[in-house]
Amino acid sequence: MTDETSRPERGTSPQDDEPTAKERMRSALGPEMASDAVVAAGEVASPPRRGVRGKVLLGIAVIVALQVAGLFLFPPFAGDDPDGPFEFPRDAINANFELPAPVVVLDLDASQPPSDQLLTFDLTIPSSIFTSWIVMLVIIALVILLSLGIRQVPGKRQNALEYVYEGLAGFATSLGGPAARRYVPIFVTFFLFILLSNWSGLLPFVGRTLELRAPTSDVNVTIGLALVAFVMFHVEGVRALGVRGYLGKFFSLKGFKEGPVNGVIALFVGFLEFLLEFVKPVTLSMRLWGNVYAGEIALGVISALTIFVIPVAMLGLEVLLNFMQALIFSILALMFTIAAIERHDDHEEHHEAHEPEMPEGNIEPELPRGTVAA
């Protein structure tokens, strides 16, 4: 082995002994071509940052412009007296403390005055329900538009839709295993609806017009979503295991085989587990509502006090937090459903052996090429 091919000794820098990229290029291509090649290689290796920076600055400028436009088009009003004079900063802060009870847009039962309670069962269409219909329309329209003219070889629009759906589907199945494949559509639906509902509250005109309010900032909507999830995982549990099998997960008599005391303890623990099932919709709804509502208030107050600059950073933070909240709700709904369809014995065996029974091969959902689920 010659000195040229041997590795550099410990303690010496390889850069000291080896020729630089420019020198190697020069020896291979000659002095004129080498300089061009080095410049080209450098540009490929490190793409210009100017373009990215320009896009970020443009995004910030658009957000600021939207905020300014929102301020003039939908000026904040004093919550207690919408027609009275606007006093800064008192009214600017108060205007952002939305009442927990949503504003009634359409009263279907005119014989009774609309309730101003936080939790209501009135026959009314409040601002949050009205906005949630708009969010649903946006999702449906987007999916229809992107899925128009589906082909075997997808175009850009179809690719975008498939990327979103297959990404979420792959994530759900990697989390819940093959059993989660069946629940991918509901997982994606929960995620997209909650995500757009959360993000709708960040638009300048939502919240400043009485008829529009982010759906998930209303506790009635989040309770409704949680109840849908609650019904789903129990119905699926009964469907998968049967009524007897499903109730047997909670009220098992197998403990009596090990003595009456063990049996009674097992029944008591099962009863507690049964009661804990009813905690799930409470935690699901309160977490989502609390995070979105508090985020909106914090963003609104900071926007009102520090016009334009700081809210942009806060807006970025809220975009991420709202994304995470949508993801958390969907993940928990999925995992609770997977837990509901799992046999109690299976779970214990899984836990003891710690070796899951998974099929070999691809775990991605089997989607026919060129198709998307709406």
Add this chain to the structure above:
Amino acid sequence: MNDLGRAGAYLALFSEIAIVLLVTTLFGVLLGYWIDERVNTLPIFVVAGLLLGFGAGGLAVKRLITRFLASFDRAPDQNDRS
């Protein structure tokens, strides 16, 4: 599962742990307070409700952790096999 997805999954687990403990303990205390007011035995049932609520929360957390972590641990294995 990518990094963001894994972070979301762990965030879901940890936030659920916190809120389950809070809700069950609060529910136990409120139930105990309601019983105490009825039978005029304050604070016996409040303390009992606190302990029962916290115990039930602990049980729920144990179930959550065992089930969720088993799923999360399973995910990398599945990805390796695929």
